[in-house]
Amino acid sequence: MNGTPRGLNRTLLGAFGAVLIAAGGAAAWAAASKEFARDLTSAGTLVWGSVQENLAAGRIGGTGISWWTAAVLAVFILVAVLLVCWMAAQGTGRSNQLAHQEGEMGDTTVDTAVAAEAIKTALARNPQVLSTSVQSWKTRSTAGGTGLKVTVQARKGASPAEVGSAVEHLVDDLDRLLGTQLPVLLRIKAGTRTRFARTDRVA
Secondary structure, X not given: OOXXXXXXXXXXXXXXXXXHHHHHHHHHHHHHOHHHHHHHHHHXXXXXXXXXXXXXXXXXXXXXXXXXXXXXXXXXXXXXXXXXXXXXXXXXXXXXXXXXXXXXOEEEEEEHHHHHHHHHHHHHOOOOEEEEEEEEEEOOOOOOXXXXXXXXXXXXXXXXXXXXXXXXXXXXXXXXXXXXXXXXXXXXXXXXXXXXXXXXXXX
């Protein structure tokens, strides 16, 4: 429900993983084969010699700076800018506004905190629920452009169907109050807190 570029993330992780696998395989092969290690060292020496020749041949005027150095620096700066943009794109799409309506008397805005507090308070009385978190996200499918994400930490032995039904009733009430139907993503999870929490009798 957020704007995280998952396809780009998977592509970058796949490329990075492939590079690491290739480097690890080459290192393991070099450790196991002296001939391959010799060939790898010779290839590295030749490449480094070629780099030094190109740097010496590409001097900028009478300075000691090479065009290749400037080009590599420009590439590093470009990569740094792209990385900053990529990091800024992670987890985007959150919204503090749950609903917005325009009327003759003015505009009405409902903050996510209102719905979050109502849902948390209602589920706090549910013996099958340990904790609840509520967030809203911008979507393209609704008129208001906002969806709701409800994450519930369930107790050990809790029924996911009953927890889901309880949240569904709360969301239905919220839809009636807002006068619009919001898309909802419900996540019921368990973890360390669930395993070590006091066990209540669940009907």
